[in-house]
Amino acid sequence: MGILDYANPTRVLRFSRAVKPWFLGLGLITLAVGLYGAFFTAPADYQQGETIRIMYLHVPMAWLAMMAYSMMALSAIGTLGFKHPMADVSAKALAPIGATFTAICLITGSLWGKPMWNTWWVWDARLTSVLILFLVYLGIIALWQAIEEPIKAGKVTAIITLVGAINLPIIKFSVDWWYTLHQPASVFRVDGPTIYPAMLYPLLICAVGFTLVFFYLHFAAMENELKRRRIRAMQMRAARRVAPEQTTLPQGSTA
Amino acid sequence: MSAFRALIARDVRLATRVGGGALTGTLFFLAVIVTIPFGVGPDLNLLSRIGPAIMWIGALLATLIGLERLFQSDKDDGALDLLRLTDSPVSNFVIAKVIAHWLGSSLPLVLVTPLLSLLLALEPRAILALTATLAVGTPALSFLGAVGAALAVTLRRGALLMAVIILPFSIPVLIFGVAATRAAIVDPDPFWPPFALLTATSLIYAVIGTLGAAATLKIGDG
Amino acid sequence: MKVCTVWVEARVKIKELALSRGERALVAGLSLTLVGGDAVALVGPNGSGKTSLLRVLAGLAEPTAGDLTVSMQGADADLPRNALVHLGGHQDGLKGALTVRDNLEFWIAYFGGAGLSISKALDQLGVGHLVDLPAAILSQGQKRRVALARLLVAPRPIWLLDEPTAALDTASTARFLTLVEAHRRAGGIVVAATHTSLDLSNLKTLDLGDYPAHRQDGEQTVKDAESYWLESEPL
Numbered sequence: 010m011g012i013l014d015y016a017n018p019t020r021v022l023r024f025s026r027a028v029k030p031w032f033l034g035l036g037l038i039t040l041a042v043g044l045y046g047a048f049f050t051a052p053a054d055y056q057q058g059e060t061i062r063i064m065y066l067h068v069p070m071a072w073l074a075m076m077a078y079s080m081m082a083l084s085a086i087g088t089l090g091f092k093h094p095m096a097d098v099s100a101k102a103l104a105p106i107g108a109t110f111t112a113i114c115l116i117t118g119s120l121w122g123k124p125m126w127n128t129w130w131v132w133d134a135r136l137t138s139v140l141i142l143f144l145v146y147l148g149i150i151a152l153w154q155a156i157e158e159p160i161k162a163g164k165v166t167a168i169i170t171l172v173g174a175i176n177l178p179i180i181k182f183s184v185d186w187w188y189t190l191h192q193p194a195s196v197f198r199v200d201g202p203t204i205y206p207a208m209l210y211p212l213l214i215c216a217v218g219f220t221l222v223f224f225y226l227h228f229a230a231m232e233n234e235l236k237r238r239r240i241r242a243m244q245m246r247a248a249r250r251v252a253p254e255q256t257t258l259p260q261g262s263t264a
Numbered sequence: 265m266s267a268f269r270a271l272i273a274r275d276v277r278l279a280t281r282v283g284g285g286a287l288t289g290t291l292f293f294l295a296v297i298v299t300i301p302f303g304v305g306p307d308l309n310l311l312s313r314i315g316p317a318i319m320w321i322g323a324l325l326a327t328l329i330g331l332e333r334l335f336q337s338d339k340d341d342g343a344l345d346l347l348r349l350t351d352s353p354v355s356n357f358v359i360a361k362v363i364a365h366w367l368g369s370s371l372p373l374v375l376v377t378p379l380l381s382l383l384l385a386l387e388p389r390a391i392l393a394l395t396a397t398l399a400v401g402t403p404a405l406s407f408l409g410a411v412g413a414a415l416a417v418t419l420r421r422g423a424l425l426m427a428v429i430i431l432p433f434s435i436p437v438l439i440f441g442v443a444a445t446r447a448a449i450v451d452p453d454p455f456w457p458p459f460a461l462l463t464a465t466s467l468i469y470a471v472i473g474t475l476g477a478a479a480t481l482k483i484g485d486g
Numbered sequence: 487m488k489v490c491t492v493w494v495e496a497r498v499k500i501k502e503l504a505l506s507r508g509e510r511a512l513v514a515g516l517s518l519t520l521v522g523g524d525a526v527a528l529v530g531p532n533g534s535g536k537t538s539l540l541r542v543l544a545g546l547a548e549p550t551a552g553d554l555t556v557s558m559q560g561a562d563a564d565l566p567r568n569a570l571v572h573l574g575g576h577q578d579g580l581k582g583a584l585t586v587r588d589n590l591e592f593w594i595a596y597f598g599g600a601g602l603s604i605s606k607a608l609d610q611l612g613v614g615h616l617v618d619l620p621a622a623i624l625s626q627g628q629k630r631r632v633a634l635a636r637l638l639v640a641p642r643p644i645w646l647l648d649e650p651t652a653a654l655d656t657a658s659t660a661r662f663l664t665l666v667e668a669h670r671r672a673g674g675i676v677v678a679a680t681h682t683s684l685d686l687s688n689l690k691t692l693d694l695g696d697y698p699a700h701r702q703d704g705e706q707t708v709k710d711a712e713s714y715w716l717e718s719e720p721l
Contacts, residue, residue: 017717089479094714104335141432148429155419158508160711164483169429172411172476176433179468183436186461190443190453238715245510245712270595274581275587281583342577345546350597351569 017097018235025228032228036221043218045209061208063121071135072113073223074142077107079209080227081149082174085167097163100170100236101153102230106223108146114139134188138181145173159238267350268360269306275364286368289330292403293373296322297380299377308385315384316445320438323373323398325476328430330369330410330414332423334361336482339417344481354478358414362406362473386449393448393455397462404466405477406432407473414477418484436465488611492602494672495559496570496643498543503552504699504708505538509653511550511699511710512538518692522643522673525666525686529679530694536679538577539694540646543677546585551708558643572642575650575678578633582622586613586632589621599640607638612661626653634662637669645669647678660685 047065054061081103085094118136119129130136149166156162279286300318301311311318340346347357377398381391412426419425440462447455494554499519503514512535520526528536541547542554545568556567591605601607603689608614611631616624624632630653637645645666651659663685666676679683699708706713 018715019717094711100682141435144428144432148425148432151425151428152415155422160509161418161483165415165480166474168479168483169411169415172433172472179436179465180432183461183465185438186458187439187443204368213364235715242509242715246716260295267598270592274584274592277588278581278583283583312721319672341581343578343579343581345544345573345577345591346579349544349547349568349571349573351565362645 016093016263018095021095021098022232022235025232029225029228029232032221032225036218036225039214039221040218043211043214043216047215051208051211052097053204057125060121060124063117064208065212065215067114067117067121068212069219070110070117071139072216074107074111074114074139076220077103077110078142078146078174078177078224080131081107081166081170085170085174087197088163088167089171094160094163097167098160098231098234100167100228102234104146104150104153104226104232106226108143108150111139111143115143118127130201132188137188138184141180141184143176145177148174159241266336268356270358270400271347272364272367273358276368279364279368281366284335284463285330287372289326289369290376292329293322294376295378296325297383299407301383307380309337312385312390313385313449315381315386316390316442316449318384318439319377319381319394319398320401320445322461323370323377323402324431324434327370327402327405328375328409328412328427328434329423331365331406331413332426334365334413335411335417336413344417349477354482357386357473358410358477358481359470362403362477370406374402375398389448390445393445397444397459400435400466403461404437404462404469404473405434407470407477408437410461410473410477411480414484415482418480437462437469440465481485491641491672493522493558493560493643495557496673496675497555497557498644498675498677499553499555499557503542503554504550505535505542505703506550506699506710507535507538509711509715511706511708511712512707513694513697514551514699516694516697520677522675522677523670523679524690525670525676525684526690527678527680527694528685528692528694529681529685530675531693534694536694537648540573540648540677540679543644543646544568544573546573550710556644567644570642571644571646572637572640574634574637574645574647575630576648577653578623578629579636580621580624580629580633582620585618585620586624589616589632590635593636594639597640597642601641602638604635604639607635609633610638610661610665611635612658627655627658630654631658631662634665638665643674645674645676645678647680649674649680650678651680651682651684 043196044065047062051062051065053059081100084096084100084103086092088100118139122131122133122136124127149170152166152169153162156165297318300322304310304314335344338347348354359390374395378391381394382449386394408430409426412422412430415429418424440458443453443458444455444462447453447458498518500516500518503513503516504511505516513534516539518526520569528539530536538547542549543556545556545566554567554614556570558570581592583591586608587604593599594604602610604613605617608617608631609632613628613631613635615683616628621629630650634650651662654662661663666684666686670676676686699710700706
């Protein structure tokens with residue numbers, strides 16, 4: 010019981026309400042600066058031309074997709090190791106946000122790839138790994154939806170999240186390995202230390218901005234989940250309160 | 265230890281009895297292998313090139329679909345509770361049940377592989393490689409599937425969801441298994457590195473699968 | 487009629503136990519000590535936590551609060567409570583495709599049995615003639631009796647029974663209660679959740695309704711997940 014008193018919903022809600030606007034405000038300001046840099050000061054790529062500007066959206070999304078999963082795995086440890094209910098709330102709030110960021114990463118990757126590869130999709134090692142991450146996210150969301158009882162759903166999903174956390178590096182390794190085995194003729198890569206500082210700084214600023222917005226979304230989703238659980242608890246309580254009164258009812262038939 | 269062996273013996277026996285369904289997985293495997301040529305055409309060159317992939321995907325689906333009921337029948341008749349009334353941890357009986365399931369369902373699949381490979385015009389070297397990779401790789405699928413089977417107990421009607429969750433995790437097994445088999449067909453590709461990686465994946469998944477399934481069962485029951 | 491095993495200092499100790507199912511607390515402040523020879527009838531309305539208590543006693547679930555020890559002296563003194571209890575009734579755990587003998591032989595091998603032989607155990611429950619038949623064709627009552635034979639072939643000191651006599655006729659119930667008495671004389675403990683009265687000597691009754699987690703006025707005596715979520719500020 011002690012642990013249940015530890016961080017109660019009221020305190021979490023109060024904290025969330027206090028810090029949420031700051032995350033949003035700072036995030037939007039940072040993003041404005043970063044995106045200005047991305048679109049106006051950063052140079053176009055000598056090979057890819059203006060399409061390089063998709064990078065300022067695509068790369069932060071890829072980072073945040075992975076960060077969201079890491080946070081979900083940490084929350085899963087909180088659920089299983091410390092039995093903290095707030096860890097459930099955090100994990101459940103993270104899944105759709107992570108999935109959305111992963112989806113944006115995939116879509117921007119596809120848009121970026123179209124002029125480069127002249128096709129919407131290539132089974133490139135990076136894109137493929139992100140696609141699998143997206144599938145794992147969808148599976149976890151489906152699992153949350155499939156179990157009625159929140160506590161059990163939290164524990165079961167936590168186990169699968171951790172199984173995924175151990176598996177994703179293995180999958181990443183195997184996909185990289187698979188890609189080198191089937192290596193196509195022309196490979197195009199965005200990574201590497203060769204990126205110009207003029208491109209790097211806007212990218213980092215964008216990344217910070219999106220991260221702040223990400224935390225804002227996480228807090229907002231946690232608040233919603235807390236409300237959802239409160240409603241459920243109130244409904245269950247209401248259902249029980251009605252029961253004893255009904256035992257006195259069946260007399261209408263004589264009227 | 266005798267409890268462990270007794271459970272394996274019981275499950276293998278149940279699998280081969282009426283309603284046990286040991287051979288259903290193998291039949292499903294056969295049906296998949298026979299159906300695919302109708303989709304891609306009877307070109308033997310093409311079939312022999314994609315043959316390993318067809319066989320591996322068939323084995324993957326047969327294993328995962330067959331595993332759905334790994335714990336369900338014990339849950340239905342109450343034996344799942346009774347099996348936990350020992351001083352050994354839940355993971356012990358998970359391992360025993362997976363071994364029994366592998367012996368009853370996956371081993372027959374491995375054994376018919378050489379025969380089915382002939383339908384896909386695989387060469388003897390490829391057949392040997394394919395059989396070896398399936399023998400080493402299917403345990404990984406069984407252990408992964410055990411996590412899904414434990415989920416299926418918790419969710420009641422969780423068969424499809426189980427596949428949705430487990431299939432992405434089985435990608436490394438597929439990659440290394442097919443790569444090692446391809447090595448026997450496409451000459452410059454090496455056989456041993458992917459085969460060693462496949463073995464390693466099997467060992468890692470045995471650990472992850474056992475712990476994951478045991479934890480899921482405890483929560484689903486508790 | 488005798489069960490050869492004798493249990494030394496079998497004991498069940500429950501202190502300030504709280505139980506919950508899902509998010510809702512069911513039972514709070516339950517304390518109880520049982521020693522060898524004791525038999526308790528667990529009563530209470532549906533959903534009062536009888537099955538939950540049996541599962542917690544069996545080590546299949548953990549209590550939300552309180553202490554619980556199941557112990558005995560002798561060679562098996564260090565065993566966890568999972569290995570000291572039998573769970574009987576409710577569900578039979580029989581495999582229809584196997585014969586009665588194969589079913590029981592499996593449980594002997596799995597639990598480690600030094601109890602009655604299979605045929606003797608079945609005879610005592612009046613189902614000796616079924617030993618070579620597949621369990622699938624037995625009637626509900628026959629299945630229940632075969633399942634209860636498991637308690638005799640693989641002896642354990644604590645019997646946790648969930649509606650054990652539900653599928654049994656009067657004669658079978660009498661036979662079974664005789665076996666329960668023999669188990670108690672050997673120093674065993676019996677906890678039975680039941681709706682009907684059991685004809686046992688010195689039967690204690692534990693009404694779980696006496697240990698409610700929720701009082702009549704709706705106030706809770708213990709916190710549970712439900713009250714935890716209600717702690718947040720109003721919407």
